[in-house]
Amino acid sequence: MSSHRALRSAGAVPLLSLPSPPPRRRAAPSARPRAPRPAPARRPGGPGRVKKGKKAAPKRRGQPLDGLTAATEEEAEADWRAMRGLPPLPQNDDDDDDDEPAALAQQPPPPKRKRKAEGAPIMPVRASKRIAARRLEASAASTTIPLPSPAAPPAPAAPAALPAPAPAAAPPAAAAPPTPAANALRSRNDPVVGANGFRLLHPQHHFVRGTDQSAHLTMSFTDNTQPGVTQFLRYTPRGPRGGAGVAPAIDWNAAADIAKLNRWTCQVLKRHGAASLRPDVTHFTPGERQWLRDYGRRLESDLTNNGTAVPSREEQARAFNARWAGTVVEPGNRQAGRTRPTRTSHSLESEIYRSKLYPDSLRGRR
Known part of the structure; x- marks a missing residue:
């Protein structure tokens, strides 16, 4: 059953028979117009509103922004002169823009910097200033030429002194033996020389075991303490410590006695400044x-x-x-x-x- 039939059977008034409400009347527009609603501020160069699924076209660079106007050359020139503190240019519409303004052309040129006098010395600073001053004084003194006074007569020249007689030539002295260096070495064939004119008059002897070598216990030499006099030095065996007893004779077969003799020879030569003997190797035959x-x-x-x-x-x-x-x-x-x-x-x-x-x-x- 439809709804209308149900209502009729219930004794209700059908909806179509109800009176319709009066239509609503709009208010008369006021005499003062309403201000338009401001649009939301957009970022300059922004994409703006973008529909779903579409990309906003990018705004070309160099295009003037909304609300801004391009300045003319006259306005830019006026702003620049205001920032520099210069007077504004006179307005002359008849002149061409490319011509130079009359006021700018009438301005005097900027003053030139004074050049320093040529040839003036440039004095340095700090410590080198004193050195440069001394050099200038020395150069001035060297270039100054003293002029003789016209009133003063020239001084007579002093007579040349006679040369002094040459001293008599001294007799040639014997050449002193060279003093060896501290780290110098010599061979057995080199002469044994030392400090203060020391010279050994025979080859250095090296003591060995097995044979009697008493003839080599005496060393003969010369030096500057007694020029021209041959001096002798003989080895004397020492006794036991304390000075008691007789010194034992040299055992020519004992290695200790032979080593003591060679050590004594080296000590004597070292005290007189002789060079050390280079270790010499005797090869096997x-x-x-x-x-x-x-x-x-x-x-x-x-x-x-x-x-x-x-x-x-x-x-x-x-x-x-x-x-x-x-x-x-x-x-x-x-x-x-x-x-x-x-x-x-x-x-x-x-x-x-x-x-x-x-x-x-x-x-x-x-």
Whole structure:
């Protein structure tokens, strides 16, 4: 059943029969117009309102903004002159814009800076100022030429002095031996000289074991303390400490006594300023090497056949020096005429291994 039928059956008045309300009347417009609603401020150059799904077209740069007007050249010139504190330009509409204003052309030119006088010295500052002043005074004094006074007569020239007679030539003196430097070295062939005119009159002797060398216990020399006089210095053995007892005789087979004699010789030369002796090496001769080969074979035979232990390096060095120490190197060798020194166990062992003088079975045994 429709709604109208339901209402009719209930005795209600149908809606269509109700009177309609009177129409609403609009108010008459006032005489004062209403101000338009201001639009929301937009950022200059902004995109503005953007519809959904579309991008706003970018505003071109260089285009004048809303509400701003471009200034003319006259206005820009007037503003610039106002900031600089210059008077405004006169208005002249007849003149062309490109022509220079009459007021600007009538302005006097800016004053020029005065140039310094040429040739005037530029004085520096601080400490160099005094130095420059002294240089100027010195240059002025050097360039000043003194003029003779016309009233004063010229002074007579002094007579030239006669040359003094030359002194008699002194007799030539003997050349003094050069003083060696503190770190200088000399060989056995160099003369032994030192300070204060010291000169050893014989070669420096090197004491060795095995032979009596008492003739070399006296050293003869000359120096400036007694010019032209030969002086002597002899080694005297010292007794025990305390001065009691007699000094023992020199044992020419004792290594301690031989070392003491060589040390005494070096001390005497050092006290007189002589240079140190360069360590000289006496090379092994073929005869010495052959003796060591035979000695090594004999030691190997005693060890193999008899079971005799190999002697130590010190005992081998004593056996070698008993045969060769103090002897003179034969002619035809590298160092002919030189006295063979006393070999140490280290030098002997080095020569045995370097020249392979011993059999392989004895290597490494001490």
